[in-house]
Amino acid sequence: MKTDRTILAGIGCGVMAGAFWGVVFLGPRVLQAFSPLQLAASRYLLYGLVSGALILPRWRVLKAQVGRGEWLALLRLSLLGNIVYYIFLASAVHLAGVAATSLVIGLLPMAVTLVGSREQGAVPLRALILPLLLGVAGVSLIGVDLMGRPGVSDISIAERLLGLACAGGALACWTIYAVLNSRWLARLPAVSAHDWSLLTGVATGALALLLAVPAFLWHTTPHAVGDWALFWGVSAGVAIGASVVGNALWNRASRLLPLTLTGQMILFETLFALLYGFLWDARWPTVLEGLAILALIASVGLCVGRHHRRPEDAAPEAVAPEAA
Template sequence: MWTGIVFALAAGLMWGLVFVAPLMLGDYPPLMLTVGRYLAFGLIALPLGLLDRSRLSELRGLDWLQALKLSLIGNFVYYLCLSAAIQMAGGPLPTVIIGTLPVVIAIIANLRSQQATPWRKLAPSLVLIAAGIACVNQSELDALIQSQDGDLHRYMLGALLAVAAVACWTWYPIRNADWLLAHPQASPRVWATAQGLMTLPVALLGVAVLYGAQALHLPWLPAGFELPLGPRPLDYFALMLAVGLFSSWLGTLCWNEASQRLPTSLVGQLIVFESLAALAYAFILRGQMPPGLTLLGIGFLLAGVVWALRKAK
């Protein structure tokens, strides 16, 4: 169990990087960030796939279809929604909305379990998580109101996109854990590589969409945006490579290792490491300490997850 928790922590620390990439590349549209990340992931998976080709050949057609579904929803659509949410609402609020995942996944896993936990035991977690979101949301709204260039409509749209990202990432770890638990002989490394390989065609399709949007003058790219690498090619290339390697392939590998060692109801709640790392990175990037209300919200978030963890044991 402790080995699984360490792997989940490592995955969370690496996944937290994806929350600051949209802030560091604020002049890049969300689709550009998503395509870049998963194009890098897919290209990194190619040589790894050659090394593991004998193990990959053991996967059946249905396994590859599942890898495609996981890559499309849990990677591509998730990060498209998340990066757009962060650019619209800033880093902290989408991060804390994503922080509801531990409890959301616990609820879904409880509904699917034959040995369900009584709902009265989950209620305190839900209340604490809701209080945490309310605190961080109020803190960010106060900052938005005080800002001369704040846009409340844009902020609310960002929050809705973060909720869509939660839906994608509620589905992903449950389905991913189901497959791994149903295939205990499977290598977590090979399964991470398989998902990377299936992400590549989706990313290439995204590249085609970007060029099509530019040719048709669709408002998906800023005016005068230069493809394929945009206005800061070195920054974009380096950050997408780092996120593709650490947050996508290595993060997925660590998460698969955790998923094979821990029950779904427990491993799902350890996604809180991702949210806490992302909050820390966002405030480091801002160069400031979190406001008191945000710290209180983080405290509520942690308390809710700790409560849920105690009840999941």
């Protein structure tokens, strides 16, 4: 088990990561005239450029710690957790709609927690049943609220099924990414969480070059100069805030927390995304949204309580290996 101080520090990093990640959901709202592919390509290209600039002063030290195996892992993680995940997500939204996609992707915390329950030193799954059920209830309430709103477009059953399959693919991609990323962080204690995030950014930026051609050459819709200035400004803000800062905080949380608790931290992305959406729309949450928020907060709170270190856990701490 982790110590209370370590868990509190990890939770703090997880909350702040969610605060930065929640901004990502505002990008498409502000830049509705641009395609999701353009948003993804610009975000990850800028993520790569900023990461490369920030990592240059430390490159001599890092190149001795990161070899061919680590770079291959970074490329796999970047492809899985950023590029492929986003393609699945965008396709799911296009085919099944935002409501159904949000419902499936909102199961990420539960999926990561279930996988993490098999890690060495993890809290037993039976102790996490109530927090998991509350998390599922919160996400379900959000889905019911979205489905019940007017203006939901008519989508064929085949499109919905294919869209749900894409959403399931996105869910699987990020679940696997979270587990593998946590294990690599545990395997490389000499590489800081921030440096690992910057290295991930460099790898993602290189992969984003493959997205740039179809994103900006195949989509020929004309835009005013002011629209392009807003586009690159928002993309830069998302790249620096969500990708550089948010990912560094997430990596730190992943290193400090067991996977069963790390998974629950993803709920803060949903909570902050809802908060930013309410502020953008200048409205209060609906009754179902309010109940969903309370359920998600209770889910995280109970999960934290399950990970509270008991006095009898202190003795084996010195010899027990850290959960990845």
